[in-house]
Amino acid sequence: MSKLWEKGYRLHEVIERFEVGDDVWLDQRLAWADLLGSIAHARMLGRIGVLTTDEVARLEAALRDLLAEARQGRLTLTVQDEDIHTKVEGLLVARLGDLGKKLHTGRSRNDQVLVDLRLYTKRALLDLQEAVLACAEALLDFAARHRDLPMPGYTHLQRAMLSSVGLWAGAFVEALLDDLALCEAAYRLNDQSPLGSAAGYGVPLPLDRAYTAQLLGFARVQPNVLYVQNSRGKFELAALQAAAQVAVDLAKLAEDLLLFTTSEFGFFRVAEELATGSSIMPQKRNLDAVELVRARCRWVIGLQAQVGTIVAGCPSGYNGDLQETKRPLMEGLDTVTACLRVMALTVAHTTPDPERLAAACTPELFATDAALQLVAAGVPFRDAYRQVATGAVPVERPADLVAALARRSAEGAPGNLGLEGARARLQAERVRVGEQRERFEGALAALA
Numbered sequence: 179m180s181k182l183w184e185k186g187y188r189l190h191e192v193i194e195r196f197e198v199g200d201d202v203w204l205d206q207r208l209a210w211a212d213l214l215g216s217i218a219h220a221r222m223l224g225r226i227g228v229l230t231t232d233e234v235a236r237l238e239a240a241l242r243d244l245l246a247e248a249r250q251g252r253l254t255l256t257v258q259d260e261d262i263h264t265k266v267e268g269l270l271v272a273r274l275g276d277l278g279k280k281l282h283t284g285r286s287r288n289d290q291v292l293v294d295l296r297l298y299t300k301r302a303l304l305d306l307q308e309a310v311l312a313c314a315e316a317l318l319d320f321a322a323r324h325r326d327l328p329m330p331g332y333t334h335l336q337r338a339m340l341s342s343v344g345l346w347a348g349a350f351v352e353a354l355l356d357d358l359a360l361c362e363a364a365y366r367l368n369d370q371s372p373l374g375s376a377a378g379y380g381v382p383l384p385l386d387r388a389y390t391a392q393l394l395g396f397a398r399v400q401p402n403v404l405y406v407q408n409s410r411g412k413f414e415l416a417a418l419q420a421a422a423q424v425a426v427d428l429a430k431l432a433e434d435l436l437l438f439t440t441s442e443f444g445f446f447r448v449a450e451e452l453a454t455g456s457s458i459m460p461q462k463r464n465l466d467a468v469e470l471v472r473a474r475c476r477w478v479i480g481l482q483a484q485v486g487t488i489v490a491g492c493p494s495g496y497n498g499d500l501q502e503t504k505r506p507l508m509e510g511l512d513t514v515t516a517c518l519r520v521m522a523l524t525v526a527h528t529t530p531d532p533e534r535l536a537a538a539c540t541p542e543l544f545a546t547d548a549a550l551q552l553v554a555a556g557v558p559f560r561d562a563y564r565q566v567a568t569g570a571v572p573v574e575r576p577a578d579l580v581a582a583l584a585r586r587s588a589e590g591a592p593g594n595l596g597l598e599g600a601r602a603r604l605q606a607e608r609v610r611v612g613e614q615r616e617r618f619e620g621a622l623a624a625l626a
Contacts, residue, residue, distance in 0.1 A: 212262045226385065261287070305515050307362075325595060329343050366397070387399045425476070478510045541573045
């Protein structure tokens, strides 16, 4: 198949394979977006008089046929195809003759890949946010079920103060809900249409960029055509940064679960169908999936560094370096979404051991309580602190741990978790994400 840039000479095969890299495999996932972007561009060319009504209709019909083939897995790429844009144009020319050559009027491959990546990223961010909400809901349900179940709280991995399973799980609920704000910011950045920027400097045609933005379900046009090209990689980085924040919280959750399910702690048990075994030790049940979550989340944190260093090293305008941002974007978003699903499942199949938790609530957890009792009797806090620290005042574990939790009544403390507020916030976020999904998918369905 001829290249879109072909000028009468054959590219050396070593250079061709090196430049294409993984793009043919990655572009396979962008086929749907490229075809929808082409339908929108064809309609716009008809709107401004570059194509006739009949030509638009024939192009749309052919592009829809290709879209059906892509959905059925029958539109495949090879190294010789170079990318999805070249593949589609070659197929259109084969089916429509010269009409297939007209579609690229006023458009650059830079336009196309940006549209493809924006559409892909919007859908992936919606998937990610839905997975965040599902994981947060699993944790919220877990927190509500075990709201008043005492457990030790730790600092420096040493027993510190009385906590509860509800407080522990609720902390991750709020963390994930905060992460949604970053996901939403990344979505808003990617919700700008780049189509019509050409190679970054516009074209001498009255392209109707607002029209194609509307057709493709974008909230707005990204105005400055040079910045459109400069934002390649930057907007992908924003999506990865949001995903990396989720990954930070998931890695901590995974680490806690792995620690608290050891025989040394024994605070939690995870259903055996979520564990794998050892090839040599018959007794072993290992939470390998949770360990992989811990590792893969740390790996995602590194992917944002890859993209950031690539983008920061480029001058204005398109540069071939930016091709290398595609794989980390896809891998990062895929990985975090998959990790969220694993952790939601794991939390839903986790059971606390009340006896082991209570046994770990030893007297030293109540040292601060003892000091505050002295404060209530009029002793300055620093003096009370020293009396307890030196053993002058003994520290005892209260008989009723649940009552001790209830005395921690400040907002957000174990006796006043505010889980109802977290649930209301979760439901509001679910409505927001659902409305975004409906607007986006509705526009694409109408176009297709």
